[in-house]
């Protein structure tokens with residue numbers, strides 16, 4: 001098979017890129033290791049910046065997002081005793097939208113056939129070849145048969161564990177990494193959220209987040225040591241812990257219900273510099289990871305894809321090499337600022353095992369300063385809604 005752009009991975013970055021290229025009349029094929037059901041079973045992000053909702057609008061795949069997405073004009077930090085509301089709307093004129101990554105992915109998957117976006121699911125052993133030459137290719141197996149796609153460009157949208165980043169030889173790249181000594185234990189349940197807006201709390205028992213997917217579906221997280229296993233957390237224990245953290249500070253208190261999903265995610269900051277090698281371009285989690293504090297991961301994937309699709313479209317329109325050459329620099333400038341914000345908010349809101357009483361007092365003092373300072377609140381709000389493209 002031949003195509004113009006072969007995309008590895010049908011997560012949010014691969015799907016968004018595929019649709020943007022198809023909208024511009026560029027041929028592309030997405031190759032995904034998992035099945036559609038598996039892709040939709042991954043519970044991840046929940047907060048979309050206007051950059052991300054803007055891309056869905058540009059594609060005209062935003063009817064359900066507009067009908068069901070919840071506009072959030074503010075969110076809260078908490079120091080264990082009080083809520084510090086960040087009035088995002090008043091401070092920036094913008095808002096964020098609560099709409100699950102699963103729903104966004106479903107909308108993009110559903111719209112694929114009518115727009116001629118081909119997605120090959122269940123592709124095994126995907127490998128990238130001839131990235132330095134003019135005709136890079138992908139090989140993979142499907143239902144036991146060997147398959148091959150010859151392309152003009154390859155987009156590596158295959159997340160942190162995919163093969164694309166690993167296809168770039170070490171001398172051409174540099175890794176920057178910070179692994180955090182804790183993870184997030186998350187629970188999703190069909191119960192009303194405890195509070196109308198998100199709460200990121202740093203209390204005496206560590207970090208916790210009260211989030212949501214809809215007026216009837218809640219998403220909560222608590223910080224846990226990396227040694228903790230899901231079996232250590234029967235549902236009642238987790239609900240008790242959440243009630244202890246959020247009942248005193250939330251409007252409605254925590255409502256309990258059967259878990260739809262419970263999982264533990266490790267926290268990491270990571271940037272892989274280079275995002276281009278020959279005819280391969282990386283986008284999304286394939287090139288960088290942020291800790292989920294601040295909700296930047298999916299939104300960064302969307303901004304990478306906005307830049308990359310513009311560069312590829314310019315290239316196919318007028319042969320521009322300059323647009324392709326500029327992708328990495330433009331994308332990395334935004335990525336590093338989102339890395340900084342996620343790292344800073346993680347440091348402010350979590351208990352680090354190596355920290356003592358002094359560091360904890362520093363956190364409390366900083367939260368107190370945020371509560372009093374419009375300048376601090378503006379800086380946080382500006383980053384939370386997403387820096388401009």
Ligand code: RFL
Pocket residue numbers: 008009010011012013014031032033034039043044045046047048101123125126157158159160161162163184186265283284285286292294295296297298299300301
């Ligand atoms: P994905 O979503 O990992 O998709 C990559 C796709 O590539 C496929 N793949 C392969 N395909 C073919 N061959 C192979 N060998 C392959 N290996 C992998 C995978 O199956 C998959 O379908 O990366 P993408 O598209 O770059 O999207 C990134 C986002 O998923 C990620 O940044 C966010 O989920 C991060 N994140 C959050 N981001 C936000 O913006 N807001 C949030 O509120 C937020 N909350 C979160 C999060 C991530 C979390 N976890 C579990 C890591 C909360 C959590 C708990």
Ligand code: PHB
Pocket residue numbers: 044045046047198211212219292293294295296
């Ligand atoms: C979520 O709802 O899953 C969520 C919200 C905000 C974050 C991270 C995750 O910062």
